[in-house]
Amino acid sequence: MRHATPTRSAGRHRRTTRRHLRSEPHPTAHLLARGLAALIVLGIFVMVGILVVADEQRPSPGRTLASAEIDARIASRTVDPAALSTAEVFPAGSADFATTAREVTADCAVAATGALRTTLARYGCTQAVRAALTVGYADYRITAGMLNLPDTASATAVNDQVRALVETGDGGFADMSGAATAAGTPVLWRTRGHYVMYCVITGPAGALVPAGDPRVQRVTTELLDTHLHDRVLVRRAGAASRGSRDRA
Incomplete structure (x- = not known):
């Protein structure tokens, strides 16, 4: 009596592809960053203007008169x-x-x-x-x-x-x-x-x-x-x- 050899079924190997998801910044944080940058630039311009005016108004004995x-x-x-x-x-x-x-x-x-x-x-x-x-x-x-x-x-x-x-x-x-x-x-x-x-x-x-x-x-x-x-x-x-x- 012949014993049937059990047939090994071919199994399917599923590849799982991992997606590396990049997290996007929160809209509120983005707006805050842009606002902060704008304030820094504005502050620089204001400071330069103050320094120029102060230099013009400072009584300097060495200043050449026009x-x-x-x-x-x-x-x-x-x-x-x-x-x-x-x-x-x-x-x-x-x-x-x-x-x-x-x-x-x-x-x-x-x-x-x-x-x-x-x-x-x-x-x-x-x-x-x-x-x-x-x-x-x-x-x-x-x-x-x-x-x-x-x-x-x-x-x-x-x-x-x-x-x-x-x-x-x-x-x-x-x-x-x-x-x-x-x-x-x-x-x-x-x-x-x-x-x-x-x-x-x-x-x-x-x-x-x-x-x-x-x-x-x-x-x-x-x-x-x-x-x-x-x-x-x-x-x-x-x-x-x-x-x-x-x-x-």
Whole structure:
């Protein structure tokens, strides 16, 4: 009797595939994260704005004034009422020039000759600060000065009158002795705000200095532009600017 061999049925093996599910953030958390990021960016912008405004308003002695700001600070005696002094305009111990005499006077006529005396009185000049100077690179006798007029318009009018008077020989600026200078003497001047700056250059005994001498240009640049303008007037405008912020 044959025994039937039991048939082994083929079993099916089921593969179970696991899905790795990525959990999505909750909508509320997502909104909160975006809001926080927006607040951080806004805070940065606000902080930068505060720092910029604070820097502009901080009275910094080293801050360079713009040209228009300088003009505004010395536009008239109303906004720039402090009187000039010899110590301010021609301080002792300058590296650019030596001072042999200096004075400040309310009589502006002593700084002028001819019709310019009348012009200065007409336009309200109240101060003349003058000095006799020498420089190390030329044997010149130099008289320089600064005149205090009421406002920019007055200083500009004097400037125009000086030009015409010097060209015709009917007036000009005097040397420290008050004497009129010879025709052809280098007479240079500038205006800024309510001030007129000038210098008269002669030889050691009052001799005529050729206008084409390059040292004349050097004196003009160093004395009128660098010293009287940059060191005296720009510094004065800066002091006025700091004073106005302090009062505010």
